[in-house]
Amino acid sequence: MSLVIVGSLAFDTIQTPWGRREKIVGGSCTYCSLAASFFTAPKIVGVVGKDFPPDVIEFFQSKNIDTEGLEIKPGKTFHWEGHYGHDPNQRETIKTEMNVFENFRPELPASYRTADIVFLANIDPDLQEDILSQVSHPALVAMDTINYWIANKPDSLWRVLRKVNIFFANEEEIKMLTQEANLIKAGKRVLASGPKLVVTKKGEHGALVFGKNFVFGMLALPCEDVVDPTGAGDSFAGGFLGYLDKVGSLSRKDIRKAAVYGSVLASFAIEDFGFERFKTLTNQEIGARFRHFKKLVAF
Amino acid sequence: MSLVIVGSLAFDTIQTPWGRREKIVGGSCTYCSLAASFFTAPKIVGVVGKDFPPDVIEFFQSKNIDTEGLEIKPGKTFHWEGHYGHDPNQRETIKTEMNVFENFRPELPASYRTADIVFLANIDPDLQEDILSQVSHPALVAMDTINYWIANKPDSLWRVLRKVNIFFANEEEIKMLTQEANLIKAGKRVLASGPKLVVTKKGEHGALVFGKNFVFGMLALPCEDVVDPTGAGDSFAGGFLGYLDKVGSLSRKDIRKAAVYGSVLASFAIEDFGFERFKTLTNQEIGARFRHFKKLVAF
Numbered sequence: 001m002s003l004v005i006v007g008s009l010a011f012d013t014i015q016t017p018w019g020r021r022e023k024i025v026g027g028s029c030t031y032c033s034l035a036a037s038f039f040t041a042p043k044i045v046g047v048v049g050k051d052f053p054p055d056v057i058e059f060f061q062s063k064n065i066d067t068e069g070l071e072i073k074p075g076k077t078f079h080w081e082g083h084y085g086h087d088p089n090q091r092e093t094i095k096t097e098m099n100v101f102e103n104f105r106p107e108l109p110a111s112y113r114t115a116d117i118v119f120l121a122n123i124d125p126d127l128q129e130d131i132l133s134q135v136s137h138p139a140l141v142a143m144d145t146i147n148y149w150i151a152n153k154p155d156s157l158w159r160v161l162r163k164v165n166i167f168f169a170n171e172e173e174i175k176m177l178t179q180e181a182n183l184i185k186a187g188k189r190v191l192a193s194g195p196k197l198v199v200t201k202k203g204e205h206g207a208l209v210f211g212k213n214f215v216f217g218m219l220a221l222p223c224e225d226v227v228d229p230t231g232a233g234d235s236f237a238g239g240f241l242g243y244l245d246k247v248g249s250l251s252r253k254d255i256r257k258a259a260v261y262g263s264v265l266a267s268f269a270i271e272d273f274g275f276e277r278f279k280t281l282t283n284q285e286i287g288a289r290f291r292h293f294k295k296l297v298a299f
Numbered sequence: 300m301s302l303v304i305v306g307s308l309a310f311d312t313i314q315t316p317w318g319r320r321e322k323i324v325g326g327s328c329t330y331c332s333l334a335a336s337f338f339t340a341p342k343i344v345g346v347v348g349k350d351f352p353p354d355v356i357e358f359f360q361s362k363n364i365d366t367e368g369l370e371i372k373p374g375k376t377f378h379w380e381g382h383y384g385h386d387p388n389q390r391e392t393i394k395t396e397m398n399v400f401e402n403f404r405p406e407l408p409a410s411y412r413t414a415d416i417v418f419l420a421n422i423d424p425d426l427q428e429d430i431l432s433q434v435s436h437p438a439l440v441a442m443d444t445i446n447y448w449i450a451n452k453p454d455s456l457w458r459v460l461r462k463v464n465i466f467f468a469n470e471e472e473i474k475m476l477t478q479e480a481n482l483i484k485a486g487k488r489v490l491a492s493g494p495k496l497v498v499t500k501k502g503e504h505g506a507l508v509f510g511k512n513f514v515f516g517m518l519a520l521p522c523e524d525v526v527d528p529t530g531a532g533d534s535f536a537g538g539f540l541g542y543l544d545k546v547g548s549l550s551r552k553d554i555r556k557a558a559v560y561g562s563v564l565a566s567f568a569i570e571d572f573g574f575e576r577f578k579t580l581t582n583q584e585i586g587a588r589f590r591h592f593k594k595l596v597a598f
Contacts, residue, residue: 086480181385183503184523204482205504208521217518217595222507224483256598296516297596299555 001139003245004112005033006045006131007121007234008101009052009070013081013094014273018227024274025056027078028121028144031231034278035238035265037063038286039246042238043112045069045131049077049100059279068109073100088229088270089203108134117245119237120164122146125156132163140250142166142241144233150177162194168237170201183208197255199240199262201233209259216256219297221267221289228273232266239265264289300438302544303411304332305344305430306420306533307400308351308369312380312393313572317526323573324355326377327420327443330530333577334537334564336362337585338545341537342411344368344430348376348399358578367408372399387528387569388502407433416544418536419463421445424455431462439549441465441540443532449476461493467536469500482507496554498539498561500532508558515555518596520566520588527572531565538564563588 007029014021029046036042043066050072060067078101081094104123108131118135120128120143128143135141141164149157150173157177161167167174167190171183180186187198187210198210204226206219240262247254264286271277306328313320328345335341342365349371359366377400380393403422407430417434419427419442427442434440440463448456449472456476460466466473466489470482479485486497486509497509503525505518539561546553563585570576 182523182525184521202504205501206518208518215521215595216598217521218598219505219507219516219518219596222483222514222516224481226481253598260598294598296514297518299515299517299552299559299593 001040001116001245001248002114003036003040003042003117003119003241004045004069004108004115004135005029005036005042005119005121005238006106006128007032007119007123008078009046009048010078010080010101012230012274013079014084014228014230015082016084016226016228017086018225019273021228021273023079025053026080026230026274028231028234030275031234031269032119032121032238032241033060033065034063034275035235035269036242036245037065038265038281038283039239039242039261041066042242042245043069043115045106045108045112047071047073047100047104047106049073049075052077066111069106069112071106075100082230084229088226091229106131116140117241118142119241120144120160121234121237122149125149125153125160128160129156129163132160140165140244142168142237144168144237145173147173147176158193161190164195166197166199167195168199168201168233170203170233174198174200184210199259201236203229203232207236207259207263209255211255214252216259218259218263218293220263221293221296223267223270226270229270231269231275235269236262236266239263260290260293261286264293300339300415300544300547301413302335302339302341302416302418302540303344303368303407303414303434304328304335304341304418304420304537304540305405305427306331306418306422307377308345308347309377309379309400311529311573312378313383313527313529314381315383315525315527316385317524318572320527320572322378324352325379325529325573327530327533329574330533330568331418331420331537331540332359332364333362333574334534334568335541335544336364337564337580337582338538338541338560340365341541341544342368342414344405344407344411346370346372346399346403346405348372348374351376365410368405368411370405374399381529383528387525390528405430415439416540417441418540419443419459420533420536421448424448424452424459428455428459428462431459439464439543441467441536443467443536444472446472446475457492460489463494465496465498466494467498467500467532469502469532473497473499483509498558500535502528502531506535506558506562508554510554513551515558517558517562517592519562520592520595522566522569525569528569530568530574534568535561535565538562559589559592560585563592
């Protein structure tokens with residue numbers, strides 16, 4: 001199978017109760033592809049400026065991430081600054097500098113156009129739709145979004161939603177999108193519009209996966225030290241889709257396991273700033289934590 | 300085994316997005332003992348006024364609840380009025396009329412003083428300590444509390460905590476009590492003060508049970524229609540302790556099952572106003588929902 005991931009590569013300036021980091025590499029595509037790389041060889045689509053560190057691109061390649069779809073443009077890389085307080089589910093955006101990301105209009109490389117799985121991370125829904133039209137017959141399309149697009153391009157968003165199979169969203173976003181106060185009702189509203197699965201991420205409270213006549217719930221790993229929550233959701237999607245790409249199955253059993261692998265990867269991502277933890281993470285550690293999750297909820 | 304439950308019996312005036320009910324019977328002791336009655340024959344300790352409906356007491360008795368410790372005093376029954384919005388975890392107290400509950404100083408009947416399990420629901424911690432001193436050698440003592448006592452009698456509360464084995468608290472309460480923003484750290488702080496187990500209830504997000512080198516997490520059943528969240532936490536404690544009293548075991552396996560039975564009973568309690576749902580609930584339905592919980596989290 002093959003997995004194409006479209007999203008942002010960024011410099012993040014992050015402040016959490018654990019400290020501050022200036023312009024470390026982040027972005028939805030970064031977290032998602034690194035998380036997926038523990039299961040498969042993802043192909044990434046994104047844009048960075050000339051200031052993006054070449055050794056990070058080399059690191060991606062060393063993790064079997066295909067960077068053919070990564071454009072390096074004159075100018076500066078997208079920069080986001082955000083602060084987190086003691087509740088890791090709450091974040092405040094201090095600054096967003098779009099830079100080269102402003103005019104991101106990717107043309108997929110030929111080898112990407114036959115992808116089996118496509119993940120459209122948080123970008124303009126019109127762009128998500130355009131990129132999707134460049135892939136011939138994907139077996140599975142997943143998307144994510146953020147409040148900004150829900151508020152500013154709801155029609156475009158609902159139109160893309162009708163073309164995807166899996167919608168990832170956090171609890172607040174899906175409630176905002178559907179204007180439903182109850183999470184299950186919100187999930188059903190989205191299911192009725194097209195997607196076969198809705199994955200609602202609840203941060204430290206875990207995640208719920210809804211399908212027609214199907215619901216799977218999982219806890220987040222109880223964590224004392226959330227060093228940096230940035231990228232948890234994208235790491236979740238990466239682990240989820242990376243696992244599905246590896247096993248080439250969409251059985252309910254594999255959907256459940258995919259969601260747990262998503263949680264496992266997210267639980268590692270938050271242990272350190274940026275993608276630092278993914279540099280040393282091993283498949284053995286992933287397996288051990290998967291078993292830990294199993295033990296946590298067994299009765 | 301035998302289980303003594305000490306707490307409030309009340310008239311509750313409740314408004315939720317589903318409607319309004321004036322002065323229906325509620326109170327921690329009511330919910331907890333009814334939930335426990337599906338597993339064992341609990342003995343209750345509480346006080347009501349002359350206005351308390353005799354048919355409710357008869358209903359308790361029909362559920363094998365021992366009401367010898369229930370005092371009927373001249374005056375009015377405790378009355379609480381509260382409103383819930385669309386988030387069932389958030390409630391607003393409109394009015395509290397203590398009435399006969401104001402001078403509640405129970406003397407346990409002789410047959411209660413040899414109880415194996417004692418549950419001290421939310422009442423003045425000094426009173427919890429006094430009642431506890433009336434039981435000779437309980438195998439297990441559990442307690443609950445609310446923000447009011449944390450704010451107004453923290454020293455008394457910490458003193459009782461040192462004498463109990465299980466502390467039930469919701470997430471907000473335990474963070475307030477320990478002044479820890481992280482739930483796991485908060486749990487550890489309480490464990491260090493005496494209790495062997497800390498059960499943190501997170502409403503629609505489930506519950507976490509902490510012990511030394513032990514953690515068990517469970518989801519709440521995804522629920523579209525939370526008709527009335529009142530009593531969910533007390534029903535959780537009732538299912539939890541009722542099951543432990545029935546099996547007479549404190550093995551980790553049974554702690555896990557007890558917590559799931561707690562969630563099961565809470566999931567029924569919120570389906571209707573007051574304890575209405577417990578009137579028709581059957582053991583068969585409880586068994587079916589237990590299996591449903593298992594399926595929800597299996598992977």
